[in-house]
Amino acid sequence: MLALDARARLGDFDLDAALAVPGGECLALVGPSGAGKSTLLRVAAGLLRPQYGVVRCGDQLWLDTAGGVDLPPDRRRVGFLFQDYALFGHLSAWRNVAYGLAGSGRAERRRRAHELLERFDLLDRADARPATLSGGERQRVALARALARDPAVLLLDEPLSALDASTRSRASRELLELIGTARVPTVVVTHDFEQAALLADRIAVLASGAIVQTGTASELAARPRSAFVADLTGAVVLLGTAGRDGDLTRVDLEGGGSVASTDEATGPVAATVHPWEVTLEREAARHEDSARNRLGVEVTSVTTVGNRVRVGLLGPQPMAAELTGAAAAGLALAPGVRAVAVFKATATRLVNR
Amino acid sequence: MSRGAAFTALLTAALAVVLTFLALPLVAIFLDVGPGRLVASLDDQGSVEALVLSLRVTLVALAVIVALGTPTAWLLATRSFRGRTLAITLVELPLVVPPAVAGIGLLAALGPRGLLGPALDRAGVELVFQTAGVVVALVFVASPFYIRQALAAFTALDPTVIEASRTLGAGDARTFARVGLPGARAGLVAGGALAWGRALGEFGATLVFAGSLGGVTQTAPLAIYGRFADDFTGALALSAVLVAVSGAILLAVKPAGGGRVLGDARA
Numbered sequence: 001m002l003a004l005d006a007r008a009r010l011g012d013f014d015l016d017a018a019l020a021v022p023g024g025e026c027l028a029l030v031g032p033s034g035a036g037k038s039t040l041l042r043v044a045a046g047l048l049r050p051q052y053g054v055v056r057c058g059d060q061l062w063l064d065t066a067g068g069v070d071l072p073p074d075r076r077r078v079g080f081l082f083q084d085y086a087l088f089g090h091l092s093a094w095r096n097v098a099y100g101l102a103g104s105g106r107a108e109r110r111r112r113a114h115e116l117l118e119r120f121d122l123l124d125r126a127d128a129r130p131a132t133l134s135g136g137e138r139q140r141v142a143l144a145r146a147l148a149r150d151p152a153v154l155l156l157d158e159p160l161s162a163l164d165a166s167t168r169s170r171a172s173r174e175l176l177e178l179i180g181t182a183r184v185p186t187v188v189v190t191h192d193f194e195q196a197a198l199l200a201d202r203i204a205v206l207a208s209g210a211i212v213q214t215g216t217a218s219e220l221a222a223r224p225r226s227a228f229v230a231d232l233t234g235a236v237v238l239l240g241t242a243g244r245d246g247d248l249t250r251v252d253l254e255g256g257g258s259v260a261s262t263d264e265a266t267g268p269v270a271a272t273v274h275p276w277e278v279t280l281e282r283e284a285a286r287h288e289d290s291a292r293n294r295l296g297v298e299v300t301s302v303t304t305v306g307n308r309v310r311v312g313l314l315g316p317q318p319m320a321a322e323l324t325g326a327a328a329a330g331l332a333l334a335p336g337v338r339a340v341a342v343f344k345a346t347a348t349r350l351v352n353r
Numbered sequence: 354m355s356r357g358a359a360f361t362a363l364l365t366a367a368l369a370v371v372l373t374f375l376a377l378p379l380v381a382i383f384l385d386v387g388p389g390r391l392v393a394s395l396d397d398q399g400s401v402e403a404l405v406l407s408l409r410v411t412l413v414a415l416a417v418i419v420a421l422g423t424p425t426a427w428l429l430a431t432r433s434f435r436g437r438t439l440a441i442t443l444v445e446l447p448l449v450v451p452p453a454v455a456g457i458g459l460l461a462a463l464g465p466r467g468l469l470g471p472a473l474d475r476a477g478v479e480l481v482f483q484t485a486g487v488v489v490a491l492v493f494v495a496s497p498f499y500i501r502q503a504l505a506a507f508t509a510l511d512p513t514v515i516e517a518s519r520t521l522g523a524g525d526a527r528t529f530a531r532v533g534l535p536g537a538r539a540g541l542v543a544g545g546a547l548a549w550g551r552a553l554g555e556f557g558a559t560l561v562f563a564g565s566l567g568g569v570t571q572t573a574p575l576a577i578y579g580r581f582a583d584d585f586t587g588a589l590a591l592s593a594v595l596v597a598v599s600g601a602i603l604l605a606v607k608p609a610g611g612g613r614v615l616g617d618a619r620a
Contacts (some may be wrong), residue, residue: 046519047516072524073520074521078520082516086514088517100521100522145521
């Protein structure tokens with residue numbers, strides 16, 4: 001169990017966040033850059049001392065500013081993966097890994113380092129200098145090095161951001177496997193909700209130094225507590241003012257038009273809907289269906305993402321829809337085309353602003 | 354001519370003037386002596402003695418500077434504390450102090466009637482008119498050249514690499530030895546060469562503090578000055594050797610290929 005509670009001045013806002021991660025769980029800290037994600041990680045590792053803070057790992061107290069306890073980083077058993085991996089350029093791959101294996105004899109350290117490299121399929125690169133390794137190989141050397149100390153917690157700072165798209169899927173699979181087998185509390189920092197959903201059991205959303213919501217990826221997507229969280233999960237966010245309309249809530253949108261929701265709310269709200277809940281109709285083909293919400297929009301972009309097509313739309317406010325390729329082709333969608341975005345009141349979530 | 358080409362021509366002209374001005378006196382030394390007389394005058398016992406003494410004292414001074422300056426630079430580079438800026442300024446001060454003033458200051462501090470004179474006397478340490486005094490003067494004058502370079506080299510290290518070392522269980526001392534020193538090696542070597550070169554050419558502080566006793570405190574620059582009035586050729590020959598040695602030191606530590614040019618980082 002890793003428990004962390006920290007308060008620190010951070011740029012022009014205060015960081016004030018607490019988190020607890022049981023052994024074997026992976027918690028993702030997600031939020032925009034500058035929200036304080038990396039700061040929390042650095043507080044846990046002892047690389048940064050907050051004005052106030054308590055860090056506990058199992059039954060060990062690593063930091064207690066009030067009690068005058070502050071273990072230096074080298075006495076906290078953390079496996080830290082740096083964003084740019086921070087490999088030692090003057091040491092070969094195996095010596096990088098062996099760096100954390102203090103104490104034992106040279107032959108034993110060499111054997112252990114090679115073992116770890118083999119686990120990451122890097123045995124043939126053991127004598128290579130970091131500069132000659134590919135991005136993916138560098139990441140795996142850094143992971144092997146972080147594990148060499150037999151860490152009590154794993155702290156991963158943007159583990160995939162330094163990789164190009166082609167390497168990323170393999171790297172994320174390996175990372176997932178590593179997190180699964182490590183059986184220690186793991187905290188992964190990322191600005192990408194999809195990566196967080198992929199790697200972590202739970203996600204804590206950090207905004208301007210505070211944790212605004214914690215939950216599983218699907219909880220956050222289904223029940224965002226704020227427009228900020230909804231936006232982070234990739235949902236469409238429409239701002240407006242809510243009022244009762246029979247047994248539904250009607251939201252008059254800024255910029256014109258209105259949508260209905262089964263959620264209850266009054267006053268300024270954000271109506272959110274997932275792009276995959278939004279269907280498109282050509283204006284000419286108007287017909288009756290059960291969906292309550294219909295907004296006139298203009299197509300601004302059409303992008304293929306894997307086997308889906310993401311359609312950027314401009315209605316009263318910018319929004320997006322995700323369709324299958326066949327559906328998009330059938331509608332002959334292209335920038336400038338007028339259409340109607342249709343979604344159900346039951347798929348429309350409301351959060352107060 | 355385009356504006357860019359005109360600017361390049363201007364830069365080239367400036368470089369040509371600078372190179373000519375800086376190199377001409379040095380080239381003149383060699384042209385004046387001629388190889389035959391150069392070798393002949395090196396047979397002179399006083400000259401050889403001065404050269405050997407110069408090499409000895411500068412190497413000892415360099416060892417002292419590196420041994421004390423490296424940890425000093427690491428501390429200044431890795432820790433922020435009150436008075437850090439003041440400490441850096443003090444370290445750099447000898448750069449701008451005239452060498453003669455440095456010699457007077459050393460006399461006032463360490464001379465027989467200086468601040469610490471009685472204490473040194475009790476301890477049996479004699480510096481003035483002694484070879485050890487030359488080393489003291491050289492350390493005082495040359496150490497900023499090394500410490501400044503070392504500080505720059507340490508602060509240019511990637512901070513996350515230092516942090517990585519710490520999270521891998523290495524304390525500050527091990528991080529210094531295993532990551533700091535190797536990472537800053539090029540800068541440390543360059544700083545050492547600069548300090549050595551400065552020490553080899555040292556004149557004023559040595560003369561004022563340690564005097565110019567043949568075989569004891571008369572280093573090559575002092576010997577050159579001593580010959581200058583009545584044996585100009587001898588002075589020239591010794592100068593030529595000193596220029597050659599200093600040039601060789603500088604060349605030896607220049608990275609192959611002439612080092613980085615602004616914009617190289619793109620590659």
